[in-house]
Amino acid sequence: MKKFINKPEDFVDEMIEGILKAHPTFYKKAKASLREIIRSNSPEKGKVAIATGGGSGHLPVFLGYVGEGLCDGVAVGDVFASPSAREMYNVTKAINGGKGVLYLYGNYGGDVMNFDMATEMAETDNIEVETVLVRDDVASSKNIEKRRGVAGLFYAYKIAGAAAYNGKNLQEVKSITEEALDNTRSMGVALSPCTIPEAGEPTFEIADDEMEIGMGIHGEPGIERTTLKHADEVTNTVIEKILADGPYDKGDEVSILVNSLGATPLEELYIIYNKVKDILKDKEIKVYNNYIGNYATSLEMSGMSISLMKLNPQLKTFLDAPAHSPFFTQRDLRDN
């Protein structure tokens, strides 16, 4: 293991301390714990609040999407492990502006169990809570209900955050976010593993000339392990699977996210995007916009994922709305 760390057990806390020092006007602790982080101007009265959370190791997911036009607070777990219900509950209380709280996070067992417990606790305080699970990873299961959440989290945060900032109520924010996710599919390809600092060993083994299609962001097995192919061929395989699974037809307009799992450089992401754009042009699917970079990572894993969100006029408006966090900024792109 070669990492810039001190004691492995301090990995998460020192990372959060660094973020708080780097962006002191932007983030604050909900109470005393480093694992409960909220936007500095939260709670905002009269706005639906959005809470997220999950294991560490995926920046900018999750903490990086706490921002204006995005989420209001986050419970931060150890690397690849769910935070506790207590942390989620404390965040919920701290960000509640009286209009209810949306729990928006990836569909992983530990997170679901803890967020459900936090929901019960919040409800005894008369805080209205709704949940939307992100399950965009096509490769993780044939059954949509069982799928895991990966880079599609970005689209979920972007749309939900914009809807909440535009004064939508809790039920509306929930249904708009669900609509966005119904239109979103992702799939990843891994080339090399990552190492959890406290474990010290790579999460999986893979030969130098192999790739795993559909591998999850914690090293969950994918659907196929083969020899590494050219970028165009890999891209084609991934896009074909996404298009076959999702609601994408000729004439549709989509947003594309080409995401690095941590170690794959931008150069390679653009080689992939080059092919994605050509394939979609052939299929007569119009690309409305794109996001290319590190949006949902897995420590230093090398690999990438592609996500597609089909757009309609309302989703376009929310996607184009401004957003700002230290990890993701977009100006107001809406006409008017």
Add this chain to the structure above:
Amino acid sequence: MNTKKEIKIDIMVDLIEYISNKIVDNCDKLSELDGKIGDSDHGENMKRGFSNVIKNKEKLKKKNTVKELFNEIGDIITFNVGGSAGPLFGRLFSDFGNSCEEHKYFTIEMLPSAMNSALNGVKDLGGAEVGDKTMVDTIAPVVDFLNEVNLSELECDIFLIKLKEEARKGLESTKLISARKGRARYLNERSIGHMDPGAYSCYLFFEAIEKYFNDNTEGV
């Protein structure tokens, strides 16, 4: 043994404190096991949860019923442990209590249904079955034993040793199989040869129970 002998709430809390200390003392061992097939944090997480149980000892002693007592313990664990272990171990205790209803005392007679309820709760929540290399593997043989045995015919010390042995048997079985639940499942066959840390925690409960009653001569 007398299966109807009433064990009061404050004795139950004393026992729970003893068990909790056992978990806290084994923090490094649990994390070491987790390091082989997981992310080395099981000990720290369990320690955080059970330290909080100990911290709340006086509050727990004020509970009126066995159900309230175990529900509170379950909540403390779920609330503080995090990961998947928090809700699963929390459920184990909460559902143990749920079968005890409004009784103000615990009796050995109540143990089979309480353990069945606890096991079913954990299986429901986590979806694990016997052979998946989880805490279920430790608890299931204990439950099988409780379902078959005629408790009143057994001497108390033999009974407690038997509980521990069944748990140990279940724990040892996790060494031989590859994980199908939890983080270790990503390792597939590479998880064979190592005990499951969650299963080990459950074994510690039964080891502690046996030792507690041995050290407290009054017995059950």
